[in-house]
Amino acid sequence: DTAVSQTPKYLVTQMGNDKSIKCEQNLGHDTMYWYKQDSKKFLKIMFSYNNKELIINETVPNRFSPKSPDKAHLNLHINSLELGDSAVYFCASSQGLAGADTQYFGPGTRLTVL
């Protein structure tokens, strides 16, 4: 069974469109994250939720809106897509908030904005 899954795996869309990426974890973890990996492989956190509550919100355009309907799911909605949004987006989860907790990553969603 996949621990952290994301859909879709690939997403190709036009500028200006709105799209969503879904993430689910079956590990029973309390904390979930969204990361963005750019074309140079640099990985940066965007958001984190703990028990459905937003706890980390990095400097991200407000076109990006995360939503956590329950502890096992964290979705990412992006409005008015721009060329610079092209990247690989990773979802991750961890048991809790502690710095020592291992984060488990999903396989990623490659977003291409044309």
Added chain:
Amino acid sequence: AQSVTQLDSQVPVFEEAPVELRCNYSSSVSVYLFWYVQYPNQGLQLLLKYLSGSTLVESINGFEAEFNKSQTSFHLRKPSVHISDTAEYFCAVSRRGGIQGAQKLVFGQGTRLTINP
């Protein structure tokens, strides 16, 4: 502020040769340090982590890393690499990043390890 620097963007080595991937961090407080590996077209997987105690930590596939507080380094080593070790390797440090005492991972720029036959 805590940040992470991986000194080599690419490291090519021959199969069965030893390898060292370098990582330095900046922090004025105690840290948790991690190495994650990303195989082609996959997500990241934890390789090993340092929390406290013994400064030498090992992974199940032969990698090890040594926490050196005086040099603020956490270099990753393997005495003999295999073709299957070809991947991107990320060093990361945990730092406080949000409300409720939330911790976040700050990653280095990554090192691409390429194993040649």
